[in-house]
Amino acid sequence: MLKINDLKASIEDKEILKGINLEIKPGEVHAIMGPNGSGKSTLASVLAGREDYEVDGGDVDFDGEDLLEMAPEVRAQKGLFLAFQYPVEIPGVSNTNFLRTAVNEVRKARGEEPYNAANFMKEMKEKMQIVSIDKSLMGRSLNEGFSGGEKKRNEIFHMAMLDPKLAILDETDSGLDIDALRIVANGVNTLRDGNRSFVVVTHYQRLLDYIVPDFVHVLYKGKIVKSGTKELALELEEKGYDWIIQEVEGQN
Amino acid sequence: MSIVIENAALKNNALSYIEDTIEKVPALVQLRTEAAETFASSDFPSIQHEEWKYTNIKKLVSNTYSFSNDVNVTAADIQDYLIEGTDVMVFVNGVYNASLSSFTSTEKVIVAPLSEAIEKHQDLVLAHLGKYADNSLPFVGVNTASVVEGGFVYAKRNALSETPLMFLNVVSGDNIVVQPRVLAVLEEGAQASIIERNAVIKGEAVLVNSVAEVNVAERANLSHLKLQDEVENTSLVTLSEAQQADNSVYHNITITTGGHIVRNNLNIALGEHCEGLMTGLYLVKGKTLVDNHTMVDHKMPNSYSNELYKGILSDKSKGVFNGKIFVREDAQKTNAFQSNKNILLSQDAVVDTKPQLEIWADDVSCSHGCTVGALDEEPMFYLRARGIPEDKARGLLIYAFAGDVIEKISNENVRALVEKIVAREMGYDLI
Numbered sequence: 001m002l003k004i005n006d007l008k009a010s011i012e013d014k015e016i017l018k019g020i021n022l023e024i025k026p027g028e029v030h031a032i033m034g035p036n037g038s039g040k041s042t043l044a045s046v047l048a049g050r051e052d053y054e055v056d057g058g059d060v061d062f063d064g065e066d067l068l069e070m071a072p073e074v075r076a077q078k079g080l081f082l083a084f085q086y087p088v089e090i091p092g093v094s095n096t097n098f099l100r101t102a103v104n105e106v107r108k109a110r111g112e113e114p115y116n117a118a119n120f121m122k123e124m125k126e127k128m129q130i131v132s133i134d135k136s137l138m139g140r141s142l143n144e145g146f147s148g149g150e151k152k153r154n155e156i157f158h159m160a161m162l163d164p165k166l167a168i169l170d171e172t173d174s175g176l177d178i179d180a181l182r183i184v185a186n187g188v189n190t191l192r193d194g195n196r197s198f199v200v201v202t203h204y205q206r207l208l209d210y211i212v213p214d215f216v217h218v219l220y221k222g223k224i225v226k227s228g229t230k231e232l233a234l235e236l237e238e239k240g241y242d243w244i245i246q247e248v249e250g251q252n
Numbered sequence: 253m254s255i256v257i258e259n260a261a262l263k264n265n266a267l268s269y270i271e272d273t274i275e276k277v278p279a280l281v282q283l284r285t286e287a288a289e290t291f292a293s294s295d296f297p298s299i300q301h302e303e304w305k306y307t308n309i310k311k312l313v314s315n316t317y318s319f320s321n322d323v324n325v326t327a328a329d330i331q332d333y334l335i336e337g338t339d340v341m342v343f344v345n346g347v348y349n350a351s352l353s354s355f356t357s358t359e360k361v362i363v364a365p366l367s368e369a370i371e372k373h374q375d376l377v378l379a380h381l382g383k384y385a386d387n388s389l390p391f392v393g394v395n396t397a398s399v400v401e402g403g404f405v406y407a408k409r410n411a412l413s414e415t416p417l418m419f420l421n422v423v424s425g426d427n428i429v430v431q432p433r434v435l436a437v438l439e440e441g442a443q444a445s446i447i448e449r450n451a452v453i454k455g456e457a458v459l460v461n462s463v464a465e466v467n468v469a470e471r472a473n474l475s476h477l478k479l480q481d482e483v484e485n486t487s488l489v490t491l492s493e494a495q496q497a498d499n500s501v502y503h504n505i506t507i508t509t510g511g512h513i514v515r516n517n518l519n520i521a522l523g524e525h526c527e528g529l530m531t532g533l534y535l536v537k538g539k540t541l542v543d544n545h546t547m548v549d550h551k552m553p554n555s556y557s558n559e560l561y562k563g564i565l566s567d568k569s570k571g572v573f574n575g576k577i578f579v580r581e582d583a584q585k586t587n588a589f590q591s592n593k594n595i596l597l598s599q600d601a602v603v604d605t606k607p608q609l610e611i612w613a614d615d616v617s618c619s620h621g622c623t624v625g626a627l628d629e630e631p632m633f634y635l636r637a638r639g640i641p642e643d644k645a646r647g648l649l650i651y652a653f654a655g656d657v658i659e660k661i662s663n664e665n666v667r668a669l670v671e672k673i674v675a676r677e678m679g680y681d682l683i
Contacts, residue, residue, distance in 0.1 A: 048637050051629075076639035088634040092652025101648065102638040109639070141652075158638060 001026050001197050002047075002067075002166055007058035008222075009046045016042045018222035019058065024166065029198040031208055031233060034219035035241045040201045041085060043219070044170040047199075048082035049075050063165070076102075077109035079165030083155040083172050090142040095154065098142050099124070103161050127160040131187040149180035156187040167191070168199040173207035185210030205237035218244055256295035260313040262429070262459075266394045267292060269319040276400045279370050283382045284397050291393030306572045306604045307515055307543045312487055315457055317429035319398070321345050325422050325453065327352060333451040337665040339417045341365060341403050346430045348401055349422075360411035361444070366402035366433065376406055380437050384465045385493045392491055395431045395463040402433030407442035407472075416475075416663055418447040421462070423486075424454045434464035438472035438500075445475040445663060448490075450482060458486045466494040466502065470523075473501040477666065481673050482511035484538065491517045496526045498552070503529040505661060506544065507670055509677045514542040524552035532561035533657040535650075535677050536569040543572035550583035550613075557587070562657050563594040564650055564678075565601035576608040577620070583613045590620040595627055595653060597646075647678050 002024040009017040016039045024030055034040050046053050047060065049072035060067040067075060090098070103123075104114035115123060128135065131153045143151050152172055159167050169188070173181055188198065188211050200211055208216070208230065216233045218226040218241070225248045226232065236244075270288045274281060296313045297304040325344045330352060334340060339355035341348075341363070348365035357363040362373060369377050387393040403419035421432045436446055452458050468474050480488060488511055494502045500523065508514050520528040534542040548557040563571040573592045594603045607620040627649055635645035654674055661667040 050633055050637075071642070072633060072636040073639050073641050073645075076637055082637050084634065084637075088631050090631045090634070090649070090652060092655040093648055098635070098638075098640075098648070101644065102635075102640050105641065105644070106639040162639065 001063060003061040005059050005061070007046070007060060008056040009042060009053045010056055011042070011053050015056070016053075016222050017046065020222075020224060022217065022224065024197050024199065026197055027194045028215065029192065029200060029211065029213045031200045031202060031213035031216045032219055033202060033205075033216060033233065033236060035245070036203065038219040039222040040203075040219050041170055044082060044168045044199070044201050047168060048072060048080065073105070074109075076162070076164075077106050081159050081162055081164035081167040083152075083159060083167065083169045085170040085172075085174060087143045087151040087155055089144045089146075091144050093142045095140055095142050096124070096138045099158065099161055102158070106162055124161065127157060130160050130190050131156045132183055133157050148175040149177065152176060152180065152184050153187070156184055160187065160191060164196070166197045166199070168201065170201045171203065172200075173202055173204065181207065182210060205233045208233045220245060220248055253298070253300045255298055255301040257298045257310055257313055258295055260296050261316050262313040263291075263296065263390070263394075265316060265319070266398065270397045273398070273400060277367065277370060279374055279378065280399060283378075284399060287382065287387045287393050287396035290387045291390060291397050294388060294390045294393060296390050303545065303574075306570070307513065307541060309513065309515070312459060312513060315427060315459070317427050317459060318425070319429055321425045321428055323424040325349070325352065325424060329453050330420065330422055330451055333420055333449060335416075335418060335447070335665055335669050337415065337663075338447065339363070339415050340420050341417065342420045342422060343401065343430075343432065344422045345424060345428060346401055346421075346432070355417060360408045361413045362404070362406040363417060364404050366404050366435065367400065369404040373406065376437070377404065377435065380465065380467055381435050382465075384467065384495055385463050385491055391461050391489045392463055395433060395461055398431050399433050402435060405436045405444060405446060407438045407444045409439045410441040411439070412442070413444040416445040416447055416666060418449055421450045421460060423450065423452045423458050423460070426456045427458075428455055429459040429461065432460065432462040434462070436464070436474060436476070437467045438469055438474050440469045441471040442469070443473045445477075447477045447479060447666065449479045450486065450488070452483050452486045456485050460486065460488045460490075462488070462490045464490070464492045466492065468494065468496045468500040468502050470497045471499045472497070475503045475662065476505070477661065478504070478506040478516065479670070480506070480508040480511060480514060482509075482514065484510065484512060486511050487513040489515045492519070494520045494528070496520065496522050496528060498523040499525045501527040501529070503531065503660075506532040507673075508534040508536065508542045509673055510536065511540055511542070514540070516544045518544070518546040519549070520547070520557070521549040521551060522555040522557065524554050526555040528555065528557040530557070530559040530561070531657055531660045533563075533654055533674075534561075534571055535564045535654065535674060536571070537566040537677075539568050541570045541572070545574045547576040547578065548588065550577070550579040550586045550588060552582060553584045553586065555583065555586055557589070559590040560657060561592045562654060563592070563603060564597065564653065565594065565603060566597035568598070568600045570601070571603040571605075573603070573605040573622070574608065575606075575620070576610065577618060579611040579613050579616050579618065581612040584615045586613060586616040586618070588616070588618040592622040593653075594622075594624040595650065596624065597627065650678050651675065
């Protein structure tokens, strides 16, 4: 589904990703962990097409196509979804109107009929249950005045509506209390259908108690320095990142 | 350099037109003669004039215009300018057209073209016409000195006029100047809603120089919309002059989406416990210059004024905002707010914004703020990352930016029309 080959990226001439290699197959859940500043969020942003970053080398294959050549909206239309670490507040754009525009653009791109108002409402009702999101948030301006938990839930709700092939969750757990974390994780687990793939970017192991990954990768200084299964996450939780850092620095 | 433009063709031509037509309406001869004398002794302002610094009207007033031109305009020609659920009084090149008009006039709410109002309600007209606007300003002086026709609405005590009334100035022909005049008087407790709009259906280099005088008595409420969806090569100079008695509400909404040079002047004088609201949106492209000069005069204590003007400028368009808040010594407990926000969608678009606060009272709450910037990148990326194409995302964000101006239009049909015009101007279909 996604094949990242020697990906290098920088921002304002500062090299952040220094050669990432990663392959994600349909239905797999990959966790990307690492200390602050290791490049986790940069990886998520580069994959989603944020223009602040300069891609300096490497390539990314998404279902047989060159992902890096695509505009952000095309990536979304082809089935890539990024749940933002900091969902943007957009006053004046209602959550519902925005979603209907987005969903119908994605459907149009996939050659599907756009939803009419009734179908859309039905679909929305159904998907709202996945993250137990309050109806009152639908009529409000996008993320405006939402609590941290509401914003993250709204992201997962958008994901459910857009039905992506690959979802990248960028520190979706940050700032969530345990109840909100559980609701968000349940939402993600409901959408794990064996075909949809996930990249879960997180600093802490606790989210992975709820969203159990197939693979865990440790990013450090712009490279994946260690890969393993879910046990690696537990080991990190117990021992912190220092031992890995020492291991890496020792090799150098 | 002089602060005036001397020997402007517009001045000389206007003076001969005024002389030729001065006898036309006997009841107006005195008012017009006095205004003509004032106008004759004044000159149009140059860019050296502080109030016209960013708006060069030299070409505008040097052009040779014709002041009257008989044309035949049909209902089909103006169909697109009509608004559902709104009465309309139509003028064609300044001449009242009864067959294209559709409005009701009652004993409690008198609606009539000025020429008819002069005959039937001379006292009511003469008590107010020309009494508020400052004829020493050349554009105002020439309008008053030329007045033979206009829109008149007079709502008597506690009368509620539920249907908005649109004064539609239809212009057809090249190099035409029209000078619409509106007089709206609301007695105590009355309520009304008026709209001024132009329809230049054919013609190059059209100049519309309009003056609206508004008198809102105690507890009365007037909503006043200027809808300026002008075609290219039409220039406007407008004045809205409003007098508010105690406990009254006046809301001026000025929406500009086109034109060559558009200069709006809005002056509001407030009594005690008044609400004076000024809302504006300019959404312009090409080489349009739109200049909004507003002034709210807090003469008495305990009044509230709120001004919100928003601009969206693309291509080589230019915006000017000059908002003056004047709080007199007696106007304690004044609450005055002003905000001017602008989005520039191109490198070549320009905005000059200038808030002016002159406060002589010591117990007041005033605030003002202005912003000029590009569309934020973060919301753009967020929308695009959810699958919305760039142009549509931009449209959504612009629409959202304009949204809090548009939602202040209380009449549903009018609001829907403005939404449609805004959507059309930014090339974004509303969902």
